[in-house]
Amino acid sequence: MWPFIARSLEISTILLLAAIGELLDERSGVLNVGIEGIMLLGAAAGFIVGDAVGGFVGLLVGAAVGGLIGFLHGVFSISLKVDQVVSGMGIWLFAMGFVTYWADRYSGPLDTKIPKIYDLSPMFPIALLTVFLIWFVLAKTHIGLKIRAVGENPFAAEVSGVDFIKIRYLCVVVGGALGGLAGASLIISYLGAWSHLPTKGLGWVALALVMFSLWRPLILLGGSLLFGFLWQLAISPETIYAGIPAPLPVLRMIPFIMTILFLVVISTETFRKKWALAKPESLGIPFFKE
Amino acid sequence: MARLEGLSFKKERIIVLTGGRAVKISALSVAFSFLVFSLFLYLEGANPVEAYLNIFSFALAPELGLPATLHRGLFMLFSALAFIVVYRAGIWNVGMEGQFYLGTIGAFAVAFAFPNLPSPVLIPMMLASAALFGAGYGAITGFLKGKLDVNEVVVALMLNNIAFWLVYLLTVGGPWAGSIASSSRPLPEPARAPRIWETPFTSLLAAALAVILYIFLKYTPLGYQIKVYGGNPNVARHVGISSLKVSVLVMALGGAISGLAGYHMWAGDAAFYLIPRPEAYKAVGDMTYWGIIIGLICLLNPLASIPTSIFIGAITVGSTVLVRRFRLPFGLDILFLGIITISFVAFQFFYNYRIKMRRG
Numbered sequence: 001m002w003p004f005i006a007r008s009l010e011i012s013t014i015l016l017l018a019a020i021g022e023l024l025d026e027r028s029g030v031l032n033v034g035i036e037g038i039m040l041l042g043a044a045a046g047f048i049v050g051d052a053v054g055g056f057v058g059l060l061v062g063a064a065v066g067g068l069i070g071f072l073h074g075v076f077s078i079s080l081k082v083d084q085v086v087s088g089m090g091i092w093l094f095a096m097g098f099v100t101y102w103a104d105r106y107s108g109p110l111d112t113k114i115p116k117i118y119d120l121s122p123m124f125p126i127a128l129l130t131v132f133l134i135w136f137v138l139a140k141t142h143i144g145l146k147i148r149a150v151g152e153n154p155f156a157a158e159v160s161g162v163d164f165i166k167i168r169y170l171c172v173v174v175g176g177a178l179g180g181l182a183g184a185s186l187i188i189s190y191l192g193a194w195s196h197l198p199t200k201g202l203g204w205v206a207l208a209l210v211m212f213s214l215w216r217p218l219i220l221l222g223g224s225l226l227f228g229f230l231w232q233l234a235i236s237p238e239t240i241y242a243g244i245p246a247p248l249p250v251l252r253m254i255p256f257i258m259t260i261l262f263l264v265v266i267s268t269e270t271f272r273k274k275w276a277l278a279k280p281e282s283l284g285i286p287f288f289k290e
Numbered sequence: 291m292a293r294l295e296g297l298s299f300k301k302e303r304i305i306v307l308t309g310g311r312a313v314k315i316s317a318l319s320v321a322f323s324f325l326v327f328s329l330f331l332y333l334e335g336a337n338p339v340e341a342y343l344n345i346f347s348f349a350l351a352p353e354l355g356l357p358a359t360l361h362r363g364l365f366m367l368f369s370a371l372a373f374i375v376v377y378r379a380g381i382w383n384v385g386m387e388g389q390f391y392l393g394t395i396g397a398f399a400v401a402f403a404f405p406n407l408p409s410p411v412l413i414p415m416m417l418a419s420a421a422l423f424g425a426g427y428g429a430i431t432g433f434l435k436g437k438l439d440v441n442e443v444v445v446a447l448m449l450n451n452i453a454f455w456l457v458y459l460l461t462v463g464g465p466w467a468g469s470i471a472s473s474s475r476p477l478p479e480p481a482r483a484p485r486i487w488e489t490p491f492t493s494l495l496a497a498a499l500a501v502i503l504y505i506f507l508k509y510t511p512l513g514y515q516i517k518v519y520g521g522n523p524n525v526a527r528h529v530g531i532s533s534l535k536v537s538v539l540v541m542a543l544g545g546a547i548s549g550l551a552g553y554h555m556w557a558g559d560a561a562f563y564l565i566p567r568p569e570a571y572k573a574v575g576d577m578t579y580w581g582i583i584i585g586l587i588c589l590l591n592p593l594a595s596i597p598t599s600i601f602i603g604a605i606t607v608g609s610t611v612l613v614r615r616f617r618l619p620f621g622l623d624i625l626f627l628g629i630i631t632i633s634f635v636a637f638q639f640f641y642n643y644r645i646k647m648r649r650g
Binding site for chain 2: 033076080081083086089100101104105141188197201205211250252253260272
């Protein structure tokens, strides 16, 4: 039972890191639908560097690459005023192409592994700490207030002396780095091997998690734990109960079906009002400073 | 304002983007990606000019790559059209992969159920079933979007993953499992696509669909409603255009077009005539995403997508030469498509601004 829980907590870790990064992005008003792509690039960089140098360096490089791609999304969507969804999609499609070319030739197991404590990845406490830190920054600090102000109304924030461009860049870079770290820990800590496009939709689940967290880090934590469990259950149900009658493909569909169901539930009338209130007002809208 | 060697550059905001400028930007972004890709070819140790000549001479030679170029290219045209019709209404269709899988299931279900029917009866039935399955699957996303405003991108991506496992369920050890490991039984003889000019007739069907879609979007009242809705959903609602109707309609249309690709892909290529093992059908499913970039580069014009799809098809088919003759790594073709995408995104800057250069 414990190995199963440790594995599912590891999936939760990956979802949590990617999603908290996206949450930070969105709180500052930048939607990044390219997390799946950022995770892929972070995973590839983490894999290649991790294989050559070592697991922890791989994680750091994965995060750095993620930050770089986050910065690129910032250049496109903040400075060049490209539609945020178009930019995010572009990053995702580019990542699919680049990663296939770059990492597929090294497909296979990773030589180094990072040490685990009782089967549990050290990334799990790190992710918990990150969520707490981001919650603290957003809710309790001055810079958090600025971030939220920029996300609600960049024009008003600008008038009251907040450099919204700087704030948004900060958020997309940190958010991207967390996405890259999520991808790198998927490869280095969870999978331990590279195969063609290994993220398998985790980035999109993370994006959905942000949506139904109502942009609150603590709800996000709960959602990540639940979906980590579901994802792992779909992969190795036999560790919980050997006699599950459903065939493997049906189990594999469960996390995706649950994601749709969750999205539908939070879109119903009752939740919609709360949702509309919680949503950063300027999310997805490019802002022209004249 | 930046200065360089006595020249000064200034960016100027553009308020109204003209059609001509948009076309120029698309063309320039593709030209630019050729330059960037040359750099990768050079780093891999190949002469870029020689490599491009090889790619296109192979891909467009009738006795070598042309049949495959048309087949793959027009496969992506189905996806591009499915993206275009939906995005005209301002809604993202990234569900072409799932709709294509469902179309595959629809087509094969009919073929396996009635293997003895003659071609003229069986093939239209397969096409209708493929379109219907794809439309139904697309309509789920459209319904949730129109009724509850659920994010269509995430829902479609989830449905794509679900559809992948649905095909898996049927083929790998399932009711359609064939004698070759992990792939389906072969299609019965009458189900295979007849060929016109060395290409399956469905290639021509894709081109015809592009023309029909162009006329539909431009000249019919329904096409106009879609355009109004895409321009501003709130205005559309005020003049009595229903969100639910438009989003279900466009997603079902897109799904139907994507679904047809499920027949075109497997029944149109003698290398298949079956659903291959999961990695192989997934690789084909991944190709549907390039429909997004074809649609965007063509500025949502169905007619322009015909040559663009064939061009992208030529890159995918021609790049096999790089692996065989130049001993370059696999995946360069997908890299090229990725570069086209990101360069197109970067060039979107010129939608909003122009750079003025002055001496002095």
